[in-house]
Amino acid sequence: MLRIDIDKRVGDFHLRPKFEAGNELVVLFGPSGCGKSMTLQAVAGLLRPDAGRIELPGGAVAFDAATRTDLPPQRRSVGYVVQELALFPHMTARQNIEFGIAGWPATRRRARAAHLVALLGLDGLEDRRPRQMSGGQQQRVALARALAAEPSLLLLDEPFSALEAPLRAMLRREVAAVRRRLDLTALFVTHDLGEAYALGDRIAVYDAGEVLQHGPRDDVLRRPRSRRVAELLEVRNIIPGAIDAYAEGVAVVRTPWFTARVRDPEAPVRGDVYVCIRPEHIIVERTDRSRRDGGNVVIDTEIVEEVPMGNTHRLYMRAQPADADLGEPYIFEVDMPAHPYEVLGIASRRDWRIGLTAEHLSLVPRA
Amino acid sequence: MTVTAAPPADRPGVARRARLDWLFGPPALLFVAFLGVPLAALVWRAGNSGELGNNITSSLVLDSLRLSAITSTVTLLVAVMVGTPLAYLLARRDFPGKMIVDLLLDLPIVLPPTVAGVALLVALGRRGVIGQHLDAAGYDIAFTTAAVVLAQLFVSAPFYIRTAKAGFESIEPVYEGVASTLGASPLRTFVRVTLPLAWPSLVAGAILCWARALSELGATLIFAGNLRGDTQTMPLAIISAFESGASIDVPIAISVILVAAAAALLLLLRLVARGAAMRV
Secondary structure, eight states, X not given: OEEEEEEEEETTEEEOOEEEEXXXXXXXXXXXXXXXXXXXXXXXXXXXXXXXXXXXXXXXXXXXXXXXXXXXXXXXXXXXXXXXXXXXXXXXHHHHHHGGGTXXXXXXXXXHHHHHHHHTTOTTOTTOOGGGSOHHHHHHHHHHHHHTTOOSEEEEESXXXXXXXHHXXXXXXXXXXXXXXHTOEXXXXXXXXXXXXXXXXXXXXXXXXXXXXXEEHHHHHHOOSSHHXXXXXXXXXXXXXXXXXXXXXXEEEEOSSOEEEEEOTTSOSSSEEEEEEOGGGOEEEOTTSOOOOTTSEEEEEEEEEEEEOSSXXXXXXXXXXXXXXXXXXXXXXXXXXXXXXXXXXXGGXXXXXXXXOGGGOEEEEOO | OOGGGSOGGGSHHHHHHHHHHHHHHHHHHHHXXXXXXXXXXXXXXXXXXXXXXXXXXXXXXXXXXXXXXXXXXXXXXXXXXXXXXXXXXXXXXXXXXXXXXXXXXXXXXXXXXXXXXHHHHHHHSTTSTTHHHHHHTTOOOTTSHHHHHHHHHHHHHHHHHHHHHHHXXXXXXXXXXXHHHTTOOHHHHIIIIIHHHHHHHHHHHHHHHHHHHHTOOHHHHHHTOOOTTTTOOXXXXXXXXXXXXXXXXXXXXXXXXXXXXXXXXXXXHHHHHHHHHHHO
């Protein structure tokens, strides 16, 4: 189990992440400058925390301020792929890969390098220098180099940020597959929510130096535990309301635009809340159809704006409050894939009914 | 075919530059001639004297050539051995007094070398601050071949250290960080990663240092004197040859050797720089 609980001040910035990871890929997700990369540096041993403890997956203590333990980077058995890759430009791909296993007997070293070359599809590139390789190839060499010494932990710092989208998607799948095959613990830093979603077994949401929430990917994405996490996860529909009643794990939440029953075991049970729902989880249906079963909240809306986003359309849909005294209209953001958009003929009319299904709603406290 | 494939003359920027040629060309040419003519004259006189071979193999020239070769090489080796760690520390570490060390390294570059000679004499001369104790212990430095090396080292090592420091600074620390996560000790990281990446700068600095040591005159004259065979390097031999009132062909012979050596070193420097550019 990788256990991180550290404290580090650099100028005004206060880094204080705390989370754990088993043999899985944990995405550190958050805006730029929130301390994700610094966390990796601390785990790798390139940044010394002021306080706290880092326990590596094998159980070895890499850092412990209490016992003044601080393993140097070369004794932490951590494979670290930095954002700029930092392939050694004066070495060939093979020399780069073998750098970390120079002390192994020659035959074993060769076999290990050959295995990694095959695993990452680098055949034929062994004698090339980094400048003679494409971005994707360099990326694979960096990964092979980090894996060569059979580390117990893999750290990946936005390794694909310089690559174009199709290559990123392919390398993401490869990284995930390689990690699973080697059964490694891995930390993957990204500020790209799509990447976090595609890769993460677990997600740790960072903001301003701390981990606001961490847990299995779907839990975190579906049930943000604070307004800030919901914002960072691009939930987009964060609707003010208040809990009316609570019984047997089901909260009845009233907002000016709708009333919903929310089954969210970890949600607050009373007081002011925000109701959160992701734009892709909102259902759009015709207003002249009969209403669906009572589990869903249905709201009549009017499209006020739409933005084509390539393979999806973002719709801005205005809902009037149930009572005009209750305030302003609310504008829902809804993402709809191109195909249903065309089949339903969204462009042909302005009035649409939206449906919010109970399992996609979550509640966060409102101060 | 793209726009960039068009002949240069079609591009307005190039055409405008061509018109400026009439304005800037003459002073430029004049200065090139000012530099080139004396050196050409030197080589031409040397070739025409018919005595070049004899002069070059005269004992005065051979003695100074041998001494210059030995002292400048020793200077270079010492500069590299002492200067490399200093350059690395200056590039990678913060320590108290770093600014003063930086300043110290610049001073010999801007000071007249004769000042360096006086300073060395005051420190290491027979009655110098340190020299008097060395003298009491039976060691004499001033006016020996060792003094030649020290004088050269004082004025030329900063050229190596400056260039090496810039070379180390240009390496992103992330390379060294990654090397350490790959299990490399600090020393192995330095030898396998830092040194090769800084290599072009180190070689360039070494060439500059060597060239400066080879041409050293003022500090040597004051701290080491002008003793044939012991402290008379080639630049000093030129002065002696003039003072002896003998033929001007001897100074010419020495000068030609120095010009050839300097040109060879500069050519080497260009090759190293181009090699470095191609590696990136």
